[in-house]
Amino acid sequence: MSDEKTRSGFVTFVGRPNVGKSTLMNALVGEKVAITSDKPQTTRRAIRGIINRPGGQLVVVDTPGVHRPRTLLGQRLNDLVEQVLGDVDVIAFCAPADEKVGPGDRRIAESLSDYPHAKKIALVTKTDRSDRDEIMQRLMEVDSLREDWAAVIPLSSVSGEQLEVLADEVLALMPEGPALYPDDVVTDESTEDRVAEIIREAALDGVRDELPHSIAVTVDDIAAREGRDGLTDVYANIVVERDSQKAIIIGHKGSRLRDVGARARAELEPLLGTRVYLALHVRVAKEWQRDPKQLGRLGF
Ligand SMILES: Nc1nc2c(ncn2[C@@H]2O[C@H](COP(=O)(O)OP(=O)(O)OP(=O)(O)O)[C@@H](O)[C@H]2O)c(=O)[nH]1
Numbered sequence: 001m002s003d004e005k006t007r008s009g010f011v012t013f014v015g016r017p018n019v020g021k022s023t024l025m026n027a028l029v030g031e032k033v034a035i036t037s038d039k040p041q042t043t044r045r046a047i048r049g050i051i052n053r054p055g056g057q058l059v060v061v062d063t064p065g066v067h068r069p070r071t072l073l074g075q076r077l078n079d080l081v082e083q084v085l086g087d088v089d090v091i092a093f094c095a096p097a098d099e100k101v102g103p104g105d106r107r108i109a110e111s112l113s114d115y116p117h118a119k120k121i122a123l124v125t126k127t128d129r130s131d132r133d134e135i136m137q138r139l140m141e142v143d144s145l146r147e148d149w150a151a152v153i154p155l156s157s158v159s160g161e162q163l164e165v166l167a168d169e170v171l172a173l174m175p176e177g178p179a180l181y182p183d184d185v186v187t188d189e190s191t192e193d194r195v196a197e198i199i200r201e202a203a204l205d206g207v208r209d210e211l212p213h214s215i216a217v218t219v220d221d222i223a224a225r226e227g228r229d230g231l232t233d234v235y236a237n238i239v240v241e242r243d244s245q246k247a248i249i250i251g252h253k254g255s256r257l258r259d260v261g262a263r264a265r266a267e268l269e270p271l272l273g274t275r276v277y278l279a280l281h282v283r284v285a286k287e288w289q290r291d292p293k294q295l296g297r298l299g300f
């Protein structure tokens with residue numbers, strides 16, 4: 001034990017869907033703890049990522065993008081964000097450098113007044129996609145959204161630019177305290193949840209329109225194969241809302257489903273530390289996004 005004072009606490013990234021919240025958490029943690037995609041509303045749970053710094057520990061809580069809900073799922077996701085915002089020490093509002101600040105951003109920034117105890121900072125994300133002028137423009141727009149930003153920071157999760165600055169700034173805003181998690185832990189997500197999310201990410205790749213929203217993944221079992229060292233059986237379901245979507249996911253003679261399986265396996269094997277036999281079953285749960293009972297079953 002050293003006598004040096006350390007700081008620790010919770011920070012959440014909040015913003016519209018697709019602004020780069022989960023990618024930023026992963027970049028800071030240095031490992032993929034949350035899945036990401038170019039489709040809006042990828043994140044559906046409050047996923048924690050843990051960052052250890054010489055001066056202390058940050059627990060990032062990644063949240064779903066805040067949007068105008070069209071389904072009960074959408075409403076539940078927004079409610080989840082509100083819950084998280086009420087619990088954290090620092091709220092980091094995110095807006096991307098390459099899109100003008102709009103009404104959605106304004107609404108979210110204003111709503112942060114409901115959390116007077118949290119310190120607030122603003123982040124301009126994806127600066128690698130913009131030139132200097134555009135970044136300056138965005139910084140000014142974001143800066144004017146609130147009077148009480150403790151900092152406004154431009155950064156890129158892809159180039160890594162300013163990530164250290166962000167971590168230091170956020171840590172300086174945290175109360176003094178010991179680490180909240182052991183220093184070899186990157187997330188408190190269960191293996192089962194991480195497996196389900198990796199499969200969902202693989203299934204999201206290349207699908208369009210409403211289908212990304214309709215996909216959920218459940219895991220029935222993860223078990224070491226008896227009599228075979230270094231092989232894990234994973235039984236999982238890709239849940240969609242309609243038969244037509246099931247046909248798309250499966251693809252011609254099962255080709256798409258095989259690709260999804262191969263992509264998922266490539267990430268599951270390092271995560272589980274063994275070879276993986278992945279049995280994927282596609283199942284229809286009619287209109288699950290709007291059905292309270294189905295949502296409950298799927299963990300929302
Ligand atoms: N060029 C560039 N792309 C980025 C950066 N950060 C995120 N992206 C991309 O932006 C898209 C959205 O990223 P996510 O991290 O999933 O966004 P999110 O805000 O978590 O989205 P939701 O979970 O849907 O709310 C993905 O295609 C990312 O690869 C960045 O710093 N630079």
Ligand SMILES: [Mg+2]
Pocket residue numbers: 021022023034035036042043062063064065
């Ligand atoms: Mg996300």
